[in-house]
Amino acid sequence: MSADRDPTGRFKRAAGRFASGVTVVATRNGRHLYGITCSSFQSLSLDPLLVTVSVNAASPFLAEVRASGHFAVSVLASDQQRVSRYFATPGRGRARDRFPGVPTEVVQTGSPVVGGCLSWFDAALHALLPGGDHQILIGEVVAAGGRDGEPLLYWAGGYHRLRART
Numbered sequence: 001m002s003a004d005r006d007p008t009g010r011f012k013r014a015a016g017r018f019a020s021g022v023t024v025v026a027t028r029n030g031r032h033l034y035g036i037t038c039s040s041f042q043s044l045s046l047d048p049l050l051v052t053v054s055v056n057a058a059s060p061f062l063a064e065v066r067a068s069g070h071f072a073v074s075v076l077a078s079d080q081q082r083v084s085r086y087f088a089t090p091g092r093g094r095a096r097d098r099f100p101g102v103p104t105e106v107v108q109t110g111s112p113v114v115g116g117c118l119s120w121f122d123a124a125l126h127a128l129l130p131g132g133d134h135q136i137l138i139g140e141v142v143a144a145g146g147r148d149g150e151p152l153l154y155w156a157g158g159y160h161r162l163r164a165r166t
Contacts, residue, residue: 019155022076024087024117025053025061025137028110029068033095035112036061037088039154040134041073049141051121054134061093062128062135069125071139072111077118078150078161108143119146 026035040054051073055061065071076084083102087093098104103115113120123139130136153160 016156019153019160022080022084022152022154022159023053024074024076024083024114025055025071026074026087026093026104026112026114027061027065027068027071028106028112029064031097032064033097033099033104033112034061034064035087035093035095035099037084038073041075044138048126049144050126051123051139051141053137053139054131055137057130057133057135062137065125065137066128068111070109070111071123071125071137072107072109072113073121073123073139074114074117075119075146076114076152077116078152080114080116080152081159083114084152084159107145117146118149118151120144 020039023038023041024035025038026033036059038053042052044050044052053073086102104112105115107113107122109122109124111122113122121141122143123141125137126140127138128135150162
């Protein structure tokens with residue numbers, strides 16, 4: 001191991017070597033929808049059923065979730081790179097009534113779930129915690145589901161798919 005004069009850069013490179021699934025986290029506040037691409041998602045607890053997502057503290061998405069009190073996490077399938085890029089583009093995540101070109105459905109809380117996703121979690125806001133330059137949303141899952149398929153993965157700065165076992 002060598003000393004690095006750029007600890008932030010080293011951290012980013014090291015963290016980028018951890019493969020993660022890709023999700024869209026979305027909420028509805030009245031007729032207003034807001035969604036973001038997020039790779040910082042995980043299950044937290046079975047009793048109660050809790051999930052977490054980390055969101056940049058400067059994101060306007062946080063105010064929308066505080067106001068609505070709920071959010072949904074859609075785990076994207078391997079063929080949904082376009083959906084991920086859509087919600088990762090600044091300004092595109094806000095919409096009225098529906099997201100153009102992205103089918104969604106409402107399950108229980110009113111938050112939109114991306115159509116065709118691999119799995120989903122519909123959650124009521126349980127807690128919001130500080131996490132450095134991010135905020136950690138903890139959601140209590142009120143409904144969840146999924147289908148068979150392959151996940152969309154993000155690793156080393158790009159999208160990837162699982163390789164079939166030989």
